[in-house]
Amino acid sequence: MAGSPRDCPCFSGQRYVACCAPFHRGEREAETPVLLMRSRYAAFALGLGEYLVRTLSRDHADLDLPRVALIRELSQARERQRFMDLRILHEETGEREGQVMFFARIFERGVDGSFVEVSQFLREGPGWRYASGVLVPKVDLPAPLEALTPADIFGLRTRE
Numbered sequence: 001m002a003g004s005p006r007d008c009p010c011f012s013g014q015r016y017v018a019c020c021a022p023f024h025r026g027e028r029e030a031e032t033p034v035l036l037m038r039s040r041y042a043a044f045a046l047g048l049g050e051y052l053v054r055t056l057s058r059d060h061a062d063l064d065l066p067r068v069a070l071i072r073e074l075s076q077a078r079e080r081q082r083f084m085d086l087r088i089l090h091e092e093t094g095e096r097e098g099q100v101m102f103f104a105r106i107f108e109r110g111v112d113g114s115f116v117e118v119s120q121f122l123r124e125g126p127g128w129r130y131a132s133g134v135l136v137p138k139v140d141l142p143a144p145l146e147a148l149t150p151a152d153i154f155g156l157r158t159r160e
């Protein structure tokens with residue numbers, strides 16, 4: 001890939017070629033929900049809208065949108081946002097379902113737009129796909145990152 005970064009934008013500390021690039025190129029399927037999650041974060045940072053659409057669960061609501069426009073919109077997130085760090089806080093992997101809670105450090109036009117999300121993943125065919133996510137902005141978090149549980153994030157949602 002022309003213009004590929006040296007270090008993986010998923011903040012694994014690995015080289016991009018040895019980390020998320022094989023997923024992005026379609027050479028490999030992510031073997032766990034965490035790997036898929038990381039590769040999607042990196043895809044946002046790199047503007048790989050097609051990969052982001054390809055890794056949506058078949059029932060994801062975004063798939064009802066016109067595909068070309070959706071790919072374009074996802075590819076352009078990097079023009080507004082800077083993807084500055086990713087920390088996996090919690091993960092659970094079952095046979096067909098997985099859950100990942102992560103902290104994404106993101107700045108949008110100079111404003112801190114960081115958040116914690118609990119993402120749900122489903123195994124569909126050969127790989128994991130992104131089904132849904134519940135997101136809480138950093139300013140609204142009820143506890144420090146180290147102390148957060150997925151229940152805290154879901155609890156905030158039900159109080160809305």
Ligand SMILES: [Zn+2]
Pocket residue numbers: 008009010011012016019020021038039042
């Ligand atoms: Zn990576």
